[in-house]
Amino acid sequence: MKLLSRRVMKKIIEILKKLVSFDTSIERSTLDAAYFVANFFDSQKLPVQLFYKNHNGIYNNNRASVIASVGKGDHADLLLSGHLDTYGVSQQIQNWKTNPFNLTRDGQTLFGRGVVDMKGSIAVALSLIPFFIKQKLSVNFVFTHDEEGGFSSINQLKDNNFYGLVSQKTNYGIVMEPTDSQIKIRHKGYRRYKVCFNGVLENQKEKVWWLFKKNIELLHKRCSWKKSKKFEDNCSSLTLRNNMINEEVTFQYRYEINDLGEREFEKFLPIVFNRFCEETKIINKNISCTLKEEINILPLDCNHPFFQNISDKPIVSYGTEAGYFQKYGIPTVIIGAGNYSFAHRSNECIQIDELKMFKQRLMSITRQRF
Numbered sequence: 001m002k003l004l005s006r007r008v009m010k011k012i013i014e015i016l017k018k019l020v021s022f023d024t025s026i027e028r029s030t031l032d033a034a035y036f037v038a039n040f041f042d043s044q045k046l047p048v049q050l051f052y053k054n055h056n057g058i059y060n061n062n063r064a065s066v067i068a069s070v071g072k073g074d075h076a077d078l079l080l081s082g083h084l085d086t087y088g089v090s091q092q093i094q095n096w097k098t099n100p101f102n103l104t105r106d107g108q109t110l111f112g113r114g115v116v117d118m119k120g121s122i123a124v125a126l127s128l129i130p131f132f133i134k135q136k137l138s139v140n141f142v143f144t145h146d147e148e149g150g151f152s153s154i155n156q157l158k159d160n161n162f163y164g165l166v167s168q169k170t171n172y173g174i175v176m177e178p179t180d181s182q183i184k185i186r187h188k189g190y191r192r193y194k195v196c197f198n199g200v201l202e203n204q205k206e207k208v209w210w211l212f213k214k215n216i217e218l219l220h221k222r223c224s225w226k227k228s229k230k231f232e233d234n235c236s237s238l239t240l241r242n243n244m245i246n247e248e249v250t251f252q253y254r255y256e257i258n259d260l261g262e263r264e265f266e267k268f269l270p271i272v273f274n275r276f277c278e279e280t281k282i283i284n285k286n287i288s289c290t291l292k293e294e295i296n297i298l299p300l301d302c303n304h305p306f307f308q309n310i311s312d313k314p315i316v317s318y319g320t321e322a323g324y325f326q327k328y329g330i331p332t333v334i335i336g337a338g339n340y341s342f343a344h345r346s347n348e349c350i351q352i353d354e355l356k357m358f359k360q361r362l363m364s365i366t367r368q369r370f
């Protein structure tokens, strides 16, 4: 048994070493990592599909998501999800004591970009494929490519009918963000937009600003959403450049747990924004404004009895893709190896025991009858 366990750990570290070797920072391509994962399934004769990033119908050949499955049947037991991209290193490279893309072992500690967030957990999940097969479990794997850059890939998968590939009748989902292998069932959600202003003259600044605020307040009232505190901070960054406002502001809203705010928001945002644009034209016809959604993180609140009363602190402070699966109808929780405080930092590290603990946690959960 011990020997078997040692062999599995060796396998996990081998996969992790490979995953870490691909620089999948926000600004880089995730393709090599996606191909590696796709080959991993393909070489075991398991069905796998790649979904390239696409924006308004234009494909970006730099990034792709991977969907694969073990076992079959309309009714899946489990969905395991993770993101193949990582936080960047360019701002912090001078603080790294090792090469972030070369998994380095020091005693029981492994250093490398993404070992916590979240290539370590992905390596564990991949290493457990023979276990899932042996247990006759049917498991869907969804690996996205843009968690660190605004959650666009989960939105694209949604648009590309990934819901048709992942059965809605899946017992439960696990998003493998780092939680010290604890089960987390809740987090907040928010939506962030960026508005760019062009061609506003200095003496028109205050008027435009007033109009913008008035319309946002109106939207806020209409949707009965909580306005984020960040709204005021970000909006005050509307500054002058070359005598013109040629700047951008971001505003964001927190999701209420119910859906109503979202539907109202989607309906009213274009109406309010168009009216704002028309109003600015009265001030100066050369003013142009654009609106872009930057981030959309759905809130998570998994109240399935299977996951109740098993965690002292059930809430995480960060956003994940779990809310998307939850909204689709799959009860989803967050469980992953390692401690979140090491994520995004220089010298990101994980203990071998933490990987072991996550492996055991995954095995014991999947053995239980849902």
Ligand SMILES: [Zn+2]
Residues within 6 Å of the ligand: 083, 117, 118, 147, 177
């Ligand atoms: Zn993450």
